[in-house]
Amino acid sequence: MHIAVAGNIGAGKTTLTNLLAKHYKWNAQFEDVVDNPYLDDFYTQMERWSFNLQIYFLNSRYRQILKIRESGKNVIQDRTIYEDAHIFAPNLHAMGLMTNRDFENYKSLFELMESLVQPPDLLIYLRSSIPNLVNQIHKRGREYENSISIDYLSRLNERYEAWVDTYEKGKLLVVNVDNINFVDEPEDLGEVINRIDAELHGLF
Numbered sequence: 001m002h003i004a005v006a007g008n009i010g011a012g013k014t015t016l017t018n019l020l021a022k023h024y025k026w027n028a029q030f031e032d033v034v035d036n037p038y039l040d041d042f043y044t045q046m047e048r049w050s051f052n053l054q055i056y057f058l059n060s061r062y063r064q065i066l067k068i069r070e071s072g073k074n075v076i077q078d079r080t081i082y083e084d085a086h087i088f089a090p091n092l093h094a095m096g097l098m099t100n101r102d103f104e105n106y107k108s109l110f111e112l113m114e115s116l117v118q119p120p121d122l123l124i125y126l127r128s129s130i131p132n133l134v135n136q137i138h139k140r141g142r143e144y145e146n147s148i149s150i151d152y153l154s155r156l157n158e159r160y161e162a163w164v165d166t167y168e169k170g171k172l173l174v175v176n177v178d179n180i181n182f183v184d185e186p187e188d189l190g191e192v193i194n195r196i197d198a199e200l201h202g203l204f
Contacts, residue, residue: 001026001200002068002118004077006164007126008156009148010136012177016126017078019182019189020196029068029077032060043145050092051102057084058110065117080120082169085110087159095155119169122199127161127176130154173199 003026005013014030021028038056042049061081068075085107093103128136133153137145164174175192182189 001074001122002065002077002120003075003122003124003196004080004120005124005126006080006083006160007177008128008133008153008160009145010133010140010153011126011128012136012182013078013126015183016124016192017076020193021076023189023193024074024076026074026076027071029064029075031079032057036060043148046092046095046097050098051106054084054089054092054098054106055109057088058106058113062113062117069118077120080123081110081113081117082119082163083160085114086163087156091152091155091159095152122171122173122196123167123169124173124175124196125160125164125167127164127174127178128157129178130157132178133157171199 003020005017005020007013017028017030020026036053036056038049038053042053058081061079061084064077065081068077089098089103089106089110092098093100098106130150130153134150137148164172173195175195180188180191182192
């Protein structure tokens with residue numbers, strides 16, 4: 001089984017992925033942030049490095065999906081290949097930070113990859129307000145994220161909502177994370193787990 005967690009920067013994807021992997025004894029697959037050679041450069045000079053960054057993420061996530069399906073194990077994945085193609089790359093293009101030529105090249109590559117992979121069995125979308133995202137980003141204190149603007153986060157949020165509204169590739173569970181704390185409140189985590197169980201096993 002392949003479960004994926006989607007959401008904007010700072011929504012809590014990695015945290016929830018860890019907690020669910022522990023609870024269900026699923027294998028966890030994380031976004032390649034630490035070893036990504038483009039992230040620092042991208043946040044310093046977005047226009048120059050946007051295409052390189054997006055290709056790196058696309059390649060990394062495509063490899064992840066192939067490994068997930070080959071493994072035959074239950075896997076939970078932190079962020080999906082769809083978010084790159086439907087949210088991050090189009091946003092960079094719309095902001096004038098990726099050229100038309102690069103964007104068309106990117107889209108063509110994504111469409112080829114998409115035709116070769118299966119979507120997750122369940123997509124969990126973490127919905128968050130901008131103030132909550134900003135608070136979480138500040139709290140974790142990643143240096144390269146200091147330059148992220150509220151305008152950038154807002155644009156991403158709008159694209160996330162539009163994507164989730166039209167998502168029809170499989171089961172979808174939307175979790176509003178503004179008023180829950182699944183790290184410190186076991187009841188909040190329990191509620192999320194109950195909702196996942198209901199989606200996966202149709203208990204209710």
